[in-house]
Amino acid sequence: MRAGLLSTPDLPDRRFLAGMLLVTLVALGLRVFLLPSQPVSYDDYSMGVTAINYMESGQLGPIMWNHPELGNILVYGCMKLFGTGVLGLKGPSVAIGTLSVLLLGLVARRIAGDGRVALLAALFWALDPLAIDLSRQAVHEIYMSFFPLAGIWCICRYRATERSRWLFGAGILFGLGLAAKWSMLFPLAVSLAFVAHAIWRRDKGLSTRIAAMAGASAQLLLLPLLIYLLTFTPWFGRGYSMPEWLALQRSMYQETKLHSGLGQVEQRDHRALAWFVRPVSWTDTMINRVDEGDPAPMEDAMVDKRVTLLVALSNPFVWLLVLPAVFFTARRGIRERNEGLLFAVTLFLAAYLPLALTHSRPIFVNAALSVLPFALVPVAYLLVSTLCTTPARKRIFALYLALVVLASIPLYLLAIGKVAEVPFLRDYFLQI
Amino acid sequence: MKPVQRHLITTVAILLALALTVTLLDRYGRDARVFARVGGIDDRSVARYLVATPRDAYGIWKGMGVKGRTILFVSDGWERLDVSNVGDIPLSRAYPLKLYHIPTVMETEGLNDSNFLYVAALNGIARGIVAILSPAGFQQMTEMARQANNKRITPTEVYLTHQGFPRWFTTGEHFRGAGEPLLVYVSATYFRNAEPELLLQQLRASGITTDCIVLCELAGNDRVTALERERLLRFARLIGVNVARTEQQPGTMPENGARP
Numbered sequence: 001m002r003a004g005l006l007s008t009p010d011l012p013d014r015r016f017l018a019g020m021l022l023v024t025l026v027a028l029g030l031r032v033f034l035l036p037s038q039p040v041s042y043d044d045y046s047m048g049v050t051a052i053n054y055m056e057s058g059q060l061g062p063i064m065w066n067h068p069e070l071g072n073i074l075v076y077g078c079m080k081l082f083g084t085g086v087l088g089l090k091g092p093s094v095a096i097g098t099l100s101v102l103l104l105g106l107v108a109r110r111i112a113g114d115g116r117v118a119l120l121a122a123l124f125w126a127l128d129p130l131a132i133d134l135s136r137q138a139v140h141e142i143y144m145s146f147f148p149l150a151g152i153w154c155i156c157r158y159r160a161t162e163r164s165r166w167l168f169g170a171g172i173l174f175g176l177g178l179a180a181k182w183s184m185l186f187p188l189a190v191s192l193a194f195v196a197h198a199i200w201r202r203d204k205g206l207s208t209r210i211a212a213m214a215g216a217s218a219q220l221l222l223l224p225l226l227i228y229l230l231t232f233t234p235w236f237g238r239g240y241s242m243p244e245w246l247a248l249q250r251s252m253y254q255e256t257k258l259h260s261g262l263g264q265v266e267q268r269d270h271r272a273l274a275w276f277v278r279p280v281s282w283t284d285t286m287i288n289r290v291d292e293g294d295p296a297p298m299e300d301a302m303v304d305k306r307v308t309l310l311v312a313l314s315n316p317f318v319w320l321l322v323l324p325a326v327f328f329t330a331r332r333g334i335r336e337r338n339e340g341l342l343f344a345v346t347l348f349l350a351a352y353l354p355l356a357l358t359h360s361r362p363i364f365v366n367a368a369l370s371v372l373p374f375a376l377v378p379v380a381y382l383l384v385s386t387l388c389t390t391p392a393r394k395r396i397f398a399l400y401l402a403l404v405v406l407a408s409i410p411l412y413l414l415a416i417g418k419v420a421e422v423p424f425l426r427d428y429f430l431q432i
Numbered sequence: 433m434k435p436v437q438r439h440l441i442t443t444v445a446i447l448l449a450l451a452l453t454v455t456l457l458d459r460y461g462r463d464a465r466v467f468a469r470v471g472g473i474d475d476r477s478v479a480r481y482l483v484a485t486p487r488d489a490y491g492i493w494k495g496m497g498v499k500g501r502t503i504l505f506v507s508d509g510w511e512r513l514d515v516s517n518v519g520d521i522p523l524s525r526a527y528p529l530k531l532y533h534i535p536t537v538m539e540t541e542g543l544n545d546s547n548f549l550y551v552a553a554l555n556g557i558a559r560g561i562v563a564i565l566s567p568a569g570f571q572q573m574t575e576m577a578r579q580a581n582n583k584r585i586t587p588t589e590v591y592l593t594h595q596g597f598p599r600w601f602t603t604g605e606h607f608r609g610a611g612e613p614l615l616v617y618v619s620a621t622y623f624r625n626a627e628p629e630l631l632l633q634q635l636r637a638s639g640i641t642t643d644c645i646v647l648c649e650l651a652g653n654d655r656v657t658a659l660e661r662e663r664l665l666r667f668a669r670l671i672g673v674n675v676a677r678t679e680q681q682p683g684t685m686p687e688n689g690a691r692p
Contacts, residue, residue, distance in 0.1 A: 040525035048531045049521075057535050059554055061595035084529040164442065208436055215439030218446040226450045229457060236461035239500015239559040242454055244461075244598070251582045251593045258581040287523065 008113045008340075010160065016115040020105045023119060027101040027126035030412065031094050031135045036086045038136060038417060039308045041286040047138035048089055051076040058234040064139070066255035069231045070179035071140030089138045096146040097135025100373070101126045103149040108377045110156035111340035116388060120380035121373075124318050127408040128376075129415040130282060130368060133312035136416065137284070140180055144370040147177025148187040152347070155191045159198055164215065167195070171219040175227025182256065183370035184224075186350040192220045194343055258361055270362030272355040275314070276322040276375070282365035284310040286417070308417040311429065312365065315411055317404045322375040325382035332385070341381070348374040465500035465559075468643040470613040473635045474671045479644045482668055482675060484651035486548040489617055492646055493557045494539075502560045503549065504614040504640065506631070508621035509569030510576075510601070545650075553597055560598040562614070564607050566625055573601045604631055609638040616645040620656050623663035632670050645671065 012020075046063040053059045054072040064071075074092040082088035105122035109115055125131055125145075134141040151173040158166035170191065177184035199212045232245060240248070269280040286308040326348055333341030351371045355363050387397035410429065413419040420426045433441075471478040481492050493501075522530070535554035543551050552558040565573060570590070577583040577590045584591040588606035592599050604626065622631065647668050650656045665675045 036527065040527070040529065042521055045521050045525050045529060045531075048529055049534060052531055053534050053554075056533055057554065057556060059535065059556075060597075062534070065595040079531075084531050085527045089527075089529065164438070168442075211436040211439040211443075214443045218443040222446045222450050226446070226453050229450075229453055233457065233460070236457045237464050238461075238556050239465040240461045242458040242461075244559075245457075247598065248593075248596050251596055251598075254582045 008110055008160070012109065012115065016109065016119065019115070019119045020102060020122060023105065023122045023126050024098060024102045026123075028094075028098045030126065030132050031097050034416060034418070035090065035094070035136055038310075039286040040089075041137065041284055041310075043284070044089060044138040047071070047075055047140075048079060048084060051079065055234055058236070058238040060235065066252045066259065067140070067181060068179045068228065068252075069235070070176055071143060073231060074140075075138060090136065093135050093137060093140070093142050097131060097142040100131070100135075100142065100146040100149055103146065103153055104373050104376065107149050107153050107156060107373075108344075108380060110153065110160070111344045112377060112381050113338075113340055114381075114384060116384045117377065117380045120384060121376040124315075124376045124380065124404070125373060127315070127405070127412075128318070128372065129315060129408075129411040130312040130365065130372065132412065133282065133284070133310055133415040134366060134369060137310075141366050141369055143177070143180035144183050145373050147173055147180055148184055148351075148370070149373055151177060151184075152187060152191060155195065158195070162202070164219070167216060167219045168223070171223030172227060174220065175224035178224050178228045179231040181370065182253075183351070183367070186354060186370075187347055187374075188220065188224065190343075190346050190350045192217070194346075195220065260362055268362075269365050272352070272358065272363040272367065272371075275356075275365065275368055275371075276319055279316050279319070280314050280365050280368075282312040286310065309420070310417045311414040311419070313411055313414055313429075314365070314368075315404065315407055317400070317407055318376070318379060321379045321382065325378040326375070328382045328385070329378040332381075344374065344377045344381070348378065461500075465612075466498050467501075467613055468496055468498065470641050470643045473616070473632065473640060473642060473645070476672050478642055480647070480668075480671065480673050481645070482647045482649065482665075482673060484649055486545040486617075486619075486648055486650070487543055489646040489648055490543060490548040490552055490557075492644065493552060493615060494555070496644060498615060498644065499556050500559050501557060501615050502562060502610055502612060503552065503558045504610070504616045504642075505549065505561055505563045505619075506604075506617065506622045507563065507569070507619040508566045508624045510563060510565065510573050545653075558615070560600075562600045562602070562607075562610055564604050564622070565601055566622065567603055567605075568625070570601060570603045577601075604634040607634060607638050609640050613641045613643050616640070616642045618645070618647045618664070618667065620647075620649050620660045620664040623660045623667070624657075626663075628663050628667035628670055631667060647673070 043063060050061060050063050051072040053061065054069060055076040071092075075089065078091040079088040082091060101122050104125045105118045107118075108121040109118035112118065112121075131142065131145065151170045154166045154170035154173060158164070158170065174184060174188045174191070178188070195216045196213055199216060200209060203209045203212050229245075235248075236245070268283070269275075274280055287306055326345055329341050330345040332338065333345055348371065351374050355367055355371065383397065383400070387393045387400065410419065410422075410425050413422060413425060414429055419429050468479055469477055479496070481489075483489055483492065535551070535556070538547070538551045538554055549558065549561060553561075563573075573592075574585060574590050577585055577592050580592055582593040588602060590601040592601070616635075618631075647664055649661050649664060668675045
């Protein structure tokens with residue numbers, strides 16, 4: 001089997017590194033631009049209060065009590081270091097959101113075996129309205145992109161070098177990912193299967209295989225569980241025991257399984273099946289009065305300056321390519337027996353299908369953050385494979401890229417809540 | 433070192449680390465619980481108080497320094513004593529944010545007769561509640577619980593969490609103890625349709641142990657009748673609380689142990 005993972009040189013060339021640096025800086029710029037003036041949402045503020053509540057009293061809630069606790073730990077730590085300003089509250093999200101761009105590039109280079117695919121995937125992620133929107137908020141949604149990518153990068157390094165320290169690193173990162181959101185379980189399962197398959201093919205003799213698989217399972221299952229457990233230390237400090245912890249996990253699962261969110265479900269995109277078939281959006285409405293003494297009632301939320309709408313509208317030029325790209329990549333992967341491409345497709349399917357097939361609760365677009373990084377690699381692979389071949393096709397590629405960037409401008413203004421200040425865009429987008 | 437040995441050492445080391453973590457966290461949690469002197473329901477050496485309001489009960493628990501405990505809440509119904517999500521998020525939110533510690537704010541500014549259990553939960557006094565309700569109160573609770581996500585309903589018990597905080601609801605007839613010393617709180621409302629002798633018999637039969645019993649008259653609550661308060665005092669006498677001073681000055685008497 002051909003393996004991009006094995007054939008990719010360990011050290012990227014300078015052009016790739018320079019490109020990644022540039023894309024990462026663009027990502028950082030888009031994530032911090034005008035951030036201090038972005039209103040603090042109810043969830044932003046509540047995240048700060050929840051983090052204090054958890055770290056100082058071990059109490060869950062008031063928001064997102066059914067999600068694991070890493071977000072509370074990071075936000076609290078950051079507020080301790082930098083205070084309750086924008087850096088303290090949103091620093092972890094901005095940093096993680098920016099670094100996820102770099103990681104996506106590194107992972108894509110490993111699994112596609114092509115620096116151009118990696119740069120393109122990273123650029124798509126840097127410009128993606130949903131990734132930008134949720135990297136600019138205190139809530140921990142963006143973590144579900146970063147930690148899987150970090151763990152998978154370690155898995156790729158392990159696959160290339162067969163040094164078990166990479167597996168150990170992956171275990172720690174997967175554990176942190178689990179402590180951020182349970183969606184981490186899907187890439188973790190794929191990674192474990194991928195490593196097991198590699199061990200089975202590499203090692204000879206049953207005892208060697210069993211020992212290697214036991215070592216890998218301990219590092220990819222037990223080690224993450226250990227990390228996950230440790231993040232509940234403040235909660236245990238309230239007097240709880242291990243059986244009570246198991247009961248809490250059941251409650252968290254039950255809530256997560258049935259959670260329907262706040263507000264009108266039917267008026268929002270709430271089915272994952274639609275994500276890559278038509279444009280979808282994730283909206284946050286923020287009401288932030290200048291001072292507490294401002295008693296004026298809200299008459300029209302669309303024109304009231306105290307109301308800010310952050311709308312993460314999917315970029316159709318990228319998102320609508322996902323399903324054909326996954327099909328193309330899978331076909332190419334099977335035909336060429338390319339381990340890296342098949343890994344990419346499996347990661348996407350494992351992350352997406354459980355959400356697409358969920359009917360017990362609405363799945364809102366914010367959950368796409370756990371899927372999109374794995375979707376962008378096939379999209380970039382499709383484009384590079386089909387359009388970067390002849391000069392004529394390269395011109396089409398350049399045109400396409402220009403289209404993506406142009407579309408990203410109004411989508412960016414929507415995502416950061418500034419579209420209302422541009423008359424034409426306001427009339428167009430906010431009448432949707 | 434051979435690869436097989438290396439893999440086995442890695443596996444064993446992680447297994448041990450996990451087992452140690454599980455043991456230490458469990459121990460850390462159990463050690464965080466703070467108890468006073470523990471005895472049976474009618475053990476005279478256990479601290480017992482007759483108080484006027486639920487807030488007084490909170491003050492007693494706070495003063496005793498108990499932590500990480502299960503409260504046995506005995507009342508006619510659950511009413512509005514829910515562990516509710518109080519989010520006083522200001523509409524004006526400018527950097528640097530004026531964030532607050534919910535348990536402290538609720539205790540100093542928000543404590544009232546309806547939320548004293550919630551505040552006890554926030555401040556680490558309670559880590560769970562077992563509620564003995566009247567049959568009608570239990571039935572009402574069962575109906576309410578059907579609409580919740582986190583519930584387990586049987587004919588004799590309802591288990592319901594709020595933001596991960598566990599609560600069990602049952603009746604005196606079906607209460608079977610809790611496997612640990614409880615903070616007992618008995619509201620006068622429980623005696624709307626119940627006799628004190630029967631409650632004591634049921635509590636004895638359950639074999640519970642406790643380090644603090646608080647009997648609450650709910651002074652000033654118009655819905656509590658004189659008969660209910662009289663039955664509460666009867667219950668107090670049954671467990672050996674001297675209610676003489678209380679009858680002269682309702683709601684002011686600590687029985688034994690110093691009022692915090």
